Amino acid sequence: MERTFVMIKPDGVQRGIVGAVISRLEAKGLKMVAAQFTVLSEEKVMEHYAEHVEKPFFPSLKAYVMSGPVLTMVWEGKDAIAIVRRLVGATNPAEAAPGTIRGDMGMETGKNVIHASDAPESAAREIGIHFTKDELVAYTRIDEAVLYE
Structure with missing residues (x-):
């Protein structure tokens, strides 16, 4: 099974709207295997958004996410x-399709509700920034299990 960071x-x-976002991911059939409610440190923001550090919008992105x-x-x-990216929608909520998280809940590009990994490499990198291996929980969802034999 593939993992992604959100x-x-x-x-x-x-x-x-945290519950509404989680509900959409769960309803699609995805399984949450780790979660942490936190205020991001500057160190984590710098590492997470490393590819954007030199871009003109980075200072406002950093201030916002912190x-x-x-x-x-x-x-x-x-x-x-791929499934999460389709559920999330375009970066700019004004361009995101109705029915997507950003299309239904996002207000503007700078405050677009959610981040989701865009590729296996970024997912692995972002998961590694925010979680240790021991914080990922393995379990079987009831819809994955055989209920009756």
């Missing part, structure tokens, strides 16, 4: 990365 950003937490609590998570499932 973060509900400060605007999603502050607007009280402005309040976030929920970092690891989700697992068949084709989890």
Whole structure:
């Protein structure tokens, strides 16, 4: 099974839509295997967004993502990365399709509710930044198990 990293950003937490976001991922059939409610340190932000550090928008991104609590998570499932990216929608909520998380809940590019890994390499890197191996929990969802024999 493939794993992906997802973060509900400060605007999603502050607007009280964490449960709605999680519900969409669970309803799709993905399995949460790790979660942490936290305020990101500058060190983690610098590491997580390393590819953006030299870009002009980085100072405002850094200030925003450190402005309040976030929920970092690891989700697992068949084709989890592609599935989560489709559920999340385009970076700019104005361009995100209705029915996607950003299309339905996002307000603007700078405050677009959620981050999701875009490739297996970034998923592995981001999971490693935010979670140790021991924090990933293995279990079987009831819909994965054989209920009756």
